[in-house]
Amino acid sequence: MTTQIGVLQAIKHAIETTGTAALYITHDLAVVAQIADDIMVLRHGKTVEYGSARQIIEAPVETYTQALVNTNSLQKEQAADQSGAVLKIENISAKYSNGVTVLHDVSMHLPKGQTLAIVGESGSGKSTLARVVTGLLPPVQGSVTFDGQVLTPALKNRTKQDLRRLQLIYQMADTAMNPRQTVRQIIGRPLTFYEGLRGDAKTARVQELLDQIEMGKGFIDRYPAELSGGQKQRVAIARALAANPEVILCDEPTSALDPLVAEGILKLLMRLQKERELSYVFITHDIGIVRAIADSVAVMHKGKLVRFGPKSEVLSPPFDDYTNTLLKSVPEMRLGWLDETLGA
Ligand SMILES: Nc1ncnc2c1ncn2[C@@H]1O[C@H](COP(=O)(O)OP(=O)(O)OP(=O)(O)O)[C@@H](O)[C@H]1O
Ligand SMILES: [Mg+2]
Structure with missing residues (x-):
């Protein structure tokens, strides 16, 4: 995660300073939310949804996109007794x-x-x-x-x-x-x-x-x-x-x-x-x-x-x-997270 931030920052910087257009291919939606203007969601070789980054992240229409945006919703209740050891x-x-x-x-x-x-x-x-x-x-x-x-x-x-x-x-x-x-x-x-x-x-x-x-x-x-x-x-x-x-x-x-x-x-x-x-x-x-x-x-x-x-x-x-550095490096599924993190 700490390495990933450096890579994202470098790509964003390159796009901004050279005016180059970029296609960023990934399965990590929280990552593209930080650098993309538009997002296309593909599944089984077909376009599921295509729109602005804001629309896809904040108001996804298709069920599959909604599921992608809402992953990481699993939460485990931590075991109360952690004494003993196998x-x-x-x-x-x-x-x-x-x-x-x-x-x-x-x-x-x-x-x-x-x-x-x-x-x-x-x-x-x-x-x-x-x-x-x-x-x-x-x-x-x-x-x-x-x-x-x-x-x-x-x-x-x-x-x-x-x-x-x-x-x-x-x-x-x-x-x-x-x-x-x-x-x-x-x-x-x-x-x-x-x-x-x-x-x-x-x-x-x-x-x-x-x-x-x-x-x-x-x-x-x-x-x-x-x-x-x-x-x-x-x-x-x-x-x-x-x-x-x-x-x-x-x-x-x-x-x-x-x-x-x-x-x-x-x-x-x-x-x-x-x-x-x-x-x-x-x-x-x-x-x-x-x-x-x-x-x-x-x-x-x-x-x-x-x-x-x-x-x-x-x-x-x-x-x-x-x-602290590790935790702060985890991309959040919202627009502007990378800029805030780098600005801080
Ligand atoms: N077979 C090997 N011979 C010599 N050095 C090695 C060998 N395998 C790993 N290392 C070194 O040991 C250190 C720890 O590597 P390790 O694979 O345990 O890291 P890791 O935490 O699992 O990393 P990652 O998250 O990338 O999988 C690294 O510096 C690596 O270069
Ligand atoms: Mg390893």
């Missing part, structure tokens, strides 16, 4: 093979059945922390505790049971699935690995999982390339669920999706959380998503933990400087 991250420092330390003494915890959001700008170390927790990158210092037991640092030394309990959903569903495998094989693999399911029993369970992620019949023999972005992400969720996990780490699972599809995925994750008492670590750039899903929030900056606490505390004043 996952505890303590004093983690980590570095890659080039020797540069990218995490410095990071600690946070996640109570059972709740959602911990990790926010912070690009490069702040969010994905690296997810790698440490899943054992892909053993830390140089600190420990990860699951349900009271310290996890072995390296993935290859973890027990099958440890692997099962902790699943990861990647930011890019495209690269997280084998393009040569069908949905049946992708979701079936953990069923065989963890539960020894084969044949008809396996197929029945795959179909059951597809039903749970609200993908009907007819998807089971498709390849990833035959699915939309949102459908691929649903399959990734089903694959994580197939392991019957207790904690799911979600690394920006909706950032590549349009806002309505993203909202559908968030609703699905929230429903599954209630039904299965799942706990989530949810990595995101998007403060709107934090408001929608989180119980507690960790703010990271340059590999360090800046703030950690219940959502209501972290997202309300008094703020530290960095959290």
